Amino acid sequence: MTKILVIDDEANIRLLYKEELQDEGYEVALAANAEEALKAIETAEPDLITLDIKMPGMNGIELLRKLKEDKKDIPVIICSAYGAYKQDFQVWASEAYVVKSADLQELKTTIKEVLDAS
Amino acid sequence: MIQETALGLEILRDVARISNSTLNLDEILAQTLDIVKNKLHIDACSIYLIETENEQPRLKLKASSGMPEGAASNIYLKPGKGVTGWVAQNKKTLALSDALQDPRFVYFPEIEEERFQSMLSVPMLYQDECIGVINVHTLAIRFFSPPEIAVLETLSGQITGCIRNALEFQRSQLLLKEQTLLYDISLAVQGTMKMDHQLWILLTGITLGGAGGFNRALLFLTDDQSKVLQGYMGLGPDSPEAAGYIWSELRHKKGDVLHWILTESDRNEYQQSAFNSLAQSLTIPLKPGTHVLAEAALLKRPFLIDHPQEHSLVPREFAELLGSDSFAVVPLVPHQETLGVLLVDNRYNNAPITDNDMALLTRLTTHIGWVIENSRLFNKLLKSNQELLSTKEQLIQSEKLAAMGELAAEVAHEIKNPMVSIGGFTRRLRDQLSHLCQDPNLASLLDSPIQYSGIIINEVERMERLLNNILQLSQAEQLELEDVNINELILEVIKSFQVGIQERTIELKLHLPREKEVLPIDRSKIKQVMINILSNAMESMPRGGLLQISSLPYVYINDREMLALCFEDSGGGISQKTFENIFHPFFTTKATGTGLGLSISRKIVESHGGALELKNNPNQGVTVYLYLPLQNPANYNKN
Numbered sequence: 001m002t003k004i005l006v007i008d009d010e011a012n013i014r015l016l017y018k019e020e021l022q023d024e025g026y027e028v029a030l031a032a033n034a035e036e037a038l039k040a041i042e043t044a045e046p047d048l049i050t051l052d053i054k055m056p057g058m059n060g061i062e063l064l065r066k067l068k069e070d071k072k073d074i075p076v077i078i079c080s081a082y083g084a085y086k087q088d089f090q091v092w093a094s095e096a097y098v099v100k101s102a103d104l105q106e107l108k109t110t111i112k113e114v115l116d117a118s
Numbered sequence: 119m120i121q122e123t124a125l126g127l128e129i130l131r132d133v134a135r136i137s138n139s140t141l142n143l144d145e146i147l148a149q150t151l152d153i154v155k156n157k158l159h160i161d162a163c164s165i166y167l168i169e170t171e172n173e174q175p176r177l178k179l180k181a182s183s184g185m186p187e188g189a190a191s192n193i194y195l196k197p198g199k200g201v202t203g204w205v206a207q208n209k210k211t212l213a214l215s216d217a218l219q220d221p222r223f224v225y226f227p228e229i230e231e232e233r234f235q236s237m238l239s240v241p242m243l244y245q246d247e248c249i250g251v252i253n254v255h256t257l258a259i260r261f262f263s264p265p266e267i268a269v270l271e272t273l274s275g276q277i278t279g280c281i282r283n284a285l286e287f288q289r290s291q292l293l294l295k296e297q298t299l300l301y302d303i304s305l306a307v308q309g310t311m312k313m314d315h316q317l318w319i320l321l322t323g324i325t326l327g328g329a330g331g332f333n334r335a336l337l338f339l340t341d342d343q344s345k346v347l348q349g350y351m352g353l354g355p356d357s358p359e360a361a362g363y364i365w366s367e368l369r370h371k372k373g374d375v376l377h378w379i380l381t382e383s384d385r386n387e388y389q390q391s392a393f394n395s396l397a398q399s400l401t402i403p404l405k406p407g408t409h410v411l412a413e414a415a416l417l418k419r420p421f422l423i424d425h426p427q428e429h430s431l432v433p434r435e436f437a438e439l440l441g442s443d444s445f446a447v448v449p450l451v452p453h454q455e456t457l458g459v460l461l462v463d464n465r466y467n468n469a470p471i472t473d474n475d476m477a478l479l480t481r482l483t484t485h486i487g488w489v490i491e492n493s494r495l496f497n498k499l500l501k502s503n504q505e506l507l508s509t510k511e512q513l514i515q516s517e518k519l520a521a522m523g524e525l526a527a528e529v530a531h532e533i534k535n536p537m538v539s540i541g542g543f544t545r546r547l548r549d550q551l552s553h554l555c556q557d558p559n560l561a562s563l564l565d566s567p568i569q570y571s572g573i574i575i576n577e578v579e580r581m582e583r584l585l586n587n588i589l590q591l592s593q594a595e596q597l598e599l600e601d602v603n604i605n606e607l608i609l610e611v612i613k614s615f616q617v618g619i620q621e622r623t624i625e626l627k628l629h630l631p632r633e634k635e636v637l638p639i640d641r642s643k644i645k646q647v648m649i650n651i652l653s654n655a656m657e658s659m660p661r662g663g664l665l666q667i668s669s670l671p672y673v674y675i676n677d678r679e680m681l682a683l684c685f686e687d688s689g690g691g692i693s694q695k696t697f698e699n700i701f702h703p704f705f706t707t708k709a710t711g712t713g714l715g716l717s718i719s720r721k722i723v724e725s726h727g728g729a730l731e732l733k734n735n736p737n738q739g740v741t742v743y744l745y746l747p748l749q750n751p752a753n754y755n756k757n
Contacts, residue, residue: 012535012539020542020546092722100534100538
């Protein structure tokens with residue numbers, strides 16, 4: 001089964017994503033910050049990562065960089081409430097960028113696209 | 119002897135009387151002639167004074183008695199010419215009992231000099247300078263005795279002082295008039311900030327003010343590119359009748375004429391005058407050697423044209439248009455640059471334009487030049503100010519927007535997460551409620567809860583739309599496309615690498631034939647891409663090499679016509695391993711560097727609809743091919 005790692009600092013968001021993605025048939029692992037995320041990657045070996053940008057400690061962009069340097073083959077989708085980050089060059093390192101919405105349809109579609117592509 | 123001494127004393131007394139009673143030159147000369155005629159028993163006397171006209175000194179006959187009336191108006195002698203000229207030049211008295219036989223004699227029929235057999239010519243000396251000559255003539259032959267000569271010389275000496283005073287006085291009177299005029303004009307000019315009013319005042323001062331105003335004045339200004347002189351304003355009567363009327367009006371006004379003109383007459387009347395319309399219709403190209411106005415502007419010097427019809431620099435039509443016997447042209451050069459040209463003439467009274475007139479004119483045009491310059495600067499200042507103000511406002515506005523944008527982004531983020539929770543979970547709620555509806559017992563009970571959750575979801579979506587609308591302000595389009603000159607961009611990027619190129623002694627070869635090539639691209643992003651490519655190239659050649667940047671013929675990729683740029687270095691190529699990883703986002707072999715790598719560059723280029731390819735030439739170098747579409751891809755919005 002395809003495993004997705006959801007990285008977000010808000011508990012409710014993590015819960016929502018977990019429920020929604022599990023309904024789609026994915027296995028879901030959660031991480032609340034960069035530290036947990038890195039550990040989770042080692043243990044869970046996810047097939048895809050969704051990543052929030054604004055997080056306490058190491059923020060999403062730095063984590064993205066680290067991820068891409070070390071574990072190049074895991075596709076990353078940035079999922080952020082911020083739209084303006086789309087201007088930042090560094091986010092171009094991710095496979096996709098989705099703006100958070102109450103309607104998770106776009107996220108789900110993008111996940112499918114990225115998984116198909118990799 | 120005693121008789122002569124007594125005579126001498128009488129003469130001295132008479133001269134002293136003159137000098138105490140008048141400073142008027144004509145009076146002095148007339149009284150001098152009286153003394154000479156009465157006391158020296160001679161038949162005719164003439165007094166010449168030295169004048170400078172057009173920088174040439176000459177002797178003008180200023181007064182005479184015993185000669186035909188009205189003869190004295192236009193007799194001029196060059197120093198050295200004639201007996202008079204000789205005397206002036208050599209500063210020595212000449213007593214000629216047989217004047218006509220003297221080789222130096224010059225014959226003037228107007229004064230009928232042939233009637234007089236003898237003449238005594240005495241120079242008028244002031245310190246070392248000769249200011250004129252006194253001649254006395256006798257009908258009968260006379261041998262002038264030394265005492266007689268001495269008497270005349272004494273007279274001459276005394277009169278010289280008076281005449282000099284008179285001349286000085288004349289000059290200072292003129293200067294005073296002029297100063298008053300300039301002062302009045304300056305005052306009037308200060309009273310208004312509008313350039314046209316100021317110019318009107320100045321031209322009025324020139325045409326109607328005191329100190330020998332001119333009949334008409336034409337002002338030309340150079341256009342912005344300094345290619346032509348455009349007639350701007352013309353002041354002057356439209357016809358001899360109008361001129362006559364104006365002048366008789368002025369004669370009736372007591373007190374300061376200029377003051378009356380400036381305060382009482384209608385400023386805007388001139389705009390309807392035919393002369394003004396004529397002025398504004400004139401355009402003179404600023405080509406050397408074609409027109410006296412152009413010459414004055416280009417050479418920055420004044421011209422006094424005496425016979426316009428015969429002058430090489432005056433086109434026939436222009437001379438006819440003006441219709442005057444003479445005119446003066448003065449350039450306006452307030453600060454080394456010619457702003458325009460002023461033309462004045464005396465069309466109606468045909469008064470000659472003298473050196474004094476030219477001097478006054480030059481002084482007045484300096485003022486005019488300053489006025490125009492000031493006005494232009496003032497307007498520039500005004501405009502800059504307005505631009506600054508509006509820029510300032512815009513900056514404040516955009517700062518506000520930026521601040522608002524940041525705030526909005528912050529708020530959006532803060533709000534979005536709760537909204538995602540609310541919306542997301544309410545959906546799940548509704549889905550689960552709908553699922554429960556399958557149980558017929560619960561179906562009717564669940565109608566309201568399902569309805570309520572539907573309402574909540576709608577409201578959340580509504581809030582989200584609102585947020586998205588607001589956030590449009592702080593969110594730029596992903597690609598901001600504009601028409602960019604590719605060669606310019608490449609050169610710009612190269613320039614920023616200038617130091618590095620020199621330090622590494624890299625040879626740069628450019629082959630960019632399409633100088634005007636313009637493409638719709640996101641400038642900052644493609645610039646980033648080029649910086650990336652060049653940076654890699656340079657890093658591969660730390661001890662020198664060859665970098666070639668060329669624009670290749672268009673190619674077709676994916677059915678689209680593309681511009682092809684090729685960046686080739688001689689850095690020895692890259693290893694297989696590196697080649698595999700080179701499009702990785704953060705891959706870098708450099709100690710420093712952002713490591714953004716070619717992966718991001720490729721993505722940027724691909725989002726433009728183009729392509730980025732690498733060709734590795736082992737042991738030689740790397741060639742990067744950058745393809746960008748010539749036309750807008752259909753799906754992107756242009757900014």
